Amino acid sequence: MTRTREWLYAWLLLLPAATLLALFTHYPAIANLWHSFYSTPRGSRPVTFIGLDNYRALIDDPIFWQALSNNLWYALGTIPLSIALALLMAVWVNGHLPGRGFLRLAYFTPTVLPMIAVANIWLFFYTPGYGLLEQVTGLFGLPSHNWLGSRSTALPALMVVTVWKEAGFFMIFYLAALQSMSPHLADVAAIEGASRSYFFRRVTLPLLMPTTLFVLVNAVINAFRVVDHIVVMTRGGPDNATALLLYYIFEIGFRFWDSSYAAALTMVLLTLLAAAAILQFAFLERRTHYQ
Amino acid sequence: MITATGVQASYRISRSLETLGAWVLGILWVMPLFYAFWTAFHPPAFSTHFTPGAPVTLQNFVKAWQAAPFARYFVNTVILVTMVLAAQLVLVTLAAYAFARFRFPGRDVVFALVLVQLMIMPDVLIVENYRTMTALGIKDTILSIGLPYMASAFGIFLLRQTFKTVPRELDEAARVEGCSPLQTLWKVYVPLARPTYIAYALVSISYHWNNFLWPLIITNSVESRPVTVGLQVFSATDQGIDWSIISAATLMTTGPLLIAFLLFQRQFVQSFMRAGIR
Numbered sequence: 001m002t003r004t005r006e007w008l009y010a011w012l013l014l015l016p017a018a019t020l021l022a023l024f025t026h027y028p029a030i031a032n033l034w035h036s037f038y039s040t041p042r043g044s045r046p047v048t049f050i051g052l053d054n055y056r057a058l059i060d061d062p063i064f065w066q067a068l069s070n071n072l073w074y075a076l077g078t079i080p081l082s083i084a085l086a087l088l089m090a091v092w093v094n095g096h097l098p099g100r101g102f103l104r105l106a107y108f109t110p111t112v113l114p115m116i117a118v119a120n121i122w123l124f125f126y127t128p129g130y131g132l133l134e135q136v137t138g139l140f141g142l143p144s145h146n147w148l149g150s151r152s153t154a155l156p157a158l159m160v161v162t163v164w165k166e167a168g169f170f171m172i173f174y175l176a177a178l179q180s181m182s183p184h185l186a187d188v189a190a191i192e193g194a195s196r197s198y199f200f201r202r203v204t205l206p207l208l209m210p211t212t213l214f215v216l217v218n219a220v221i222n223a224f225r226v227v228d229h230i231v232v233m234t235r236g237g238p239d240n241a242t243a244l245l246l247y248y249i250f251e252i253g254f255r256f257w258d259s260s261y262a263a264a265l266t267m268v269l270l271t272l273l274a275a276a277a278i279l280q281f282a283f284l285e286r287r288t289h290y291q
Numbered sequence: 292m293i294t295a296t297g298v299q300a301s302y303r304i305s306r307s308l309e310t311l312g313a314w315v316l317g318i319l320w321v322m323p324l325f326y327a328f329w330t331a332f333h334p335p336a337f338s339t340h341f342t343p344g345a346p347v348t349l350q351n352f353v354k355a356w357q358a359a360p361f362a363r364y365f366v367n368t369v370i371l372v373t374m375v376l377a378a379q380l381v382l383v384t385l386a387a388y389a390f391a392r393f394r395f396p397g398r399d400v401v402f403a404l405v406l407v408q409l410m411i412m413p414d415v416l417i418v419e420n421y422r423t424m425t426a427l428g429i430k431d432t433i434l435s436i437g438l439p440y441m442a443s444a445f446g447i448f449l450l451r452q453t454f455k456t457v458p459r460e461l462d463e464a465a466r467v468e469g470c471s472p473l474q475t476l477w478k479v480y481v482p483l484a485r486p487t488y489i490a491y492a493l494v495s496i497s498y499h500w501n502n503f504l505w506p507l508i509i510t511n512s513v514e515s516r517p518v519t520v521g522l523q524v525f526s527a528t529d530q531g532i533d534w535s536i537i538s539a540a541t542l543m544t545t546g547p548l549l550i551a552f553l554l555f556q557r558q559f560v561q562s563f564m565r566a567g568i569r
Contacts, residue, residue: 006393014385017405019442025413025416029407029411088316095309102317104560105553112549113501124537172560221412225414228503254417259418262418
């Protein structure tokens with residue numbers, strides 16, 4: 001093949017995917033910025049250029065700040081815990097515990113279920129009065145508590161659901177990494193007299209670093225991307241205590257139909273995700289330098 | 292000697308503690324599911340009373356099935372999942388082939404642009420994509436649910452990695468025998484990438500079966516709603532708080548996926564593993 005024919009061929013192969021990607025990923029990201037500078041069309045009122053008005057409104061919007069801080073707490077509360085549990089699960093399932101098959105199934109099953117179905121199940125679980133949780137706390141003589149209905153416990157209650165759903169998913173990646181590790185390492189360490197915990201800290205954990213990074217990036221994205229359970233369980237309430245950023249965008253965009261303000265809010269979310277991308281890139285760069 | 296037995300004893304204790312921990316966690320993990328199963332398969336009177344020997348019934352499933360057009364929702368989801376997967380397989384294969392085995396100007400830049408989608412997924416671009424679908428006049432169709440996901444950066448990335456491991460000699464041999472690039476792709480690359488295709492397909496199917504927010508926004512009628520949205524509409528409006536029926540509906544909508552998962556557990560887990568190793 002001549003060079004130009006090869007170029008042409010490659011571009012033709014890429015064309016269908018590139019078109020769709022441009023239309024539904026790159027264009028909307030840019031159009032989003034554009035639309036955030038214009039007013040929302042309402043009835044007969046025409047769209048006007050309003051500059052940074054949406055962003056000024058955003059700075060003065062207490063619910064936006066609440067959603068942002070909720071989201072950060074949500075990320076902080078779910079990510080380290082689900083990663084730690086995932087690692088623990090992977091180590092256990094990789095070892096020779098009795099009932100390994102059952103345990104792997106138990107840990108992983110929540111991952112396959114739709115978040116919306118999971119949310120329904122947990123909604124029932126948390127129901128004041130006769131949900132399972134109330135029954136258990138009742139056995140210990142604790143007073144009844146509306147877990148999803150009070151400001152202080154609603155977000156933590158949602159975090160539990162997220163950790164429950166995600167830990168098994170991340171476990172798989174750790175399991176894959178553990179299984180690709182040479183068993184000789186453990187043998188050598190045992191001969192050298194290293195304890196199991198020492199071996200884990202000094203050999204296993206460092207070798208799992210790339211996996212941890214990969215899982216971490218996924219966990220961060222998910223913390224900002226998945227709000228299905230909020231739609232089902234709390235609708236952002238009570239009093240916006242569980243409004244996450246994307247959920248707030250959804251409310252503004254599709255309940256109040258203020259698409260231009262929703263566009264400004266989306267820009268904040270995109271900026272956060274881009275920051276995560278840059279951080280990941282920096283980390284990956286460093287990793288390749290080591291090799 | 293004493294210390295050796297001491298070490299062994301402490302080793303055994305730590306082992307049993309670990310086993311205990313693993314099982315406590317495992318039981319905690321299945322409890323919500325067990326609860327849903329119990330409620331769905333027993334009469335409402337027993338939904339919160341764990342009495343052994345409580346009568347088992349399928350009545351809740353029958354009621355749920357009759358209360359909402361779940362049959363239609365299932366058909367919609369199956370169409371959606373099939374359509375998205377078919378389109379993804381074609382688009383992703385062609386693009387991955389171009390990135391893996393062709394040299395052309397701007398390749399690295401275009402590849403970086405593709406990877407942008409790994410971070411900025413269609414899930415967060417709901418406002419603009421809704422606008423686009425309205426402009427295209429395909430709002431409230433199954434096509435509009437799937438369209439933003441059809442060019443999958445994840446799939447392109449995954450398959451490009453696999454295609455790169457195909458020995459060049461095989462490629463050249465096929466060319467010598469007179470195969471065009473597309474024939475080479477079909478006869479050499481695609482068969483060798485079979486495990487990757489299976490892994491990707493399983494991940495894609497479970498993702499789109501479970502997807503909720505975007506379908507909720509873009510659909511507005513029974514004719515286009517997938518089961519996830521149907522379940523939400525059903526449990527949020529139609530049923531007050533009849534948990535037996537809601538649990539039955541919840542299990543019903545996840546049923547096919549759950550059964551498939553239990554049957555092909557090993558493949559599922561291995562697929563997710565394969566998809567995760569980059």
